[in-house]
Amino acid sequence: MATLIRRQRFPFPEIPDWFETFPSRLTMPAVRIEDYMQDDRYVMRAELPGMxxxxxxxxxxxxxxxxQAERTxxxxxxSHSExxxxxxxxxxxxxxxxxxDDVKADYADGMLTVSVGLGAQKAEAKHVEIHHGS
Incomplete structure (x- = not known):
């Protein structure tokens, strides 16, 4: 004889949504970025829609x-918000x-683009001679 399994509707529908975003409820949400080098500049783009x-x-x-950003x-x-x-x-x-001192920032269409000039590269590491004290 087959047993029928009745599924009950979850009595608190917002709880699964709450657990899905649980880690973000404990920490400050991170800004999602991408970065790359372009024309002797370091470029970082940040996704900040609706600001x-x-x-x-x-x-x-x-x-x-x-x-840093703040969305109010x-x-x-x-009835629902993600x-x-x-x-x-x-x-x-x-x-x-x-x-x-060479920084540029632009914000358009929800994307922040910050570029930083790359000046003269720092000198490579040097070996320092150690003198014995006498």
Missing amino acids: SAEDIDVVIGDGVLTV EREVAK IRYGEMSRSVTLPPGADE
Whole structure:
């Protein structure tokens, strides 16, 4: 005799969605990026859809490029939302020879493009002679 299995509808439909995004609920969402070299410049592109340039801050110093942004939640009644709100940040280490005074940033169509000039490459490592004290 075959046994019929009855499937019950999950009583709390939002809980699976909550667990799907659980790690992002514990940490600040990361900004998704791509980076590459082009015409003697380091280029980093960051995906920041739905923001205005005023919501984005680019900071450079000590060999690190940081993009910080904040998406504020609209005050409307929602039945469902998969959009991430709040602060997000991403930092990358600049390549050797990056000129922190030669930085350009542009934001269009939800993509931030930051380019940093690559000045003279740093000299290669040198061996230092060690003298014996007498």
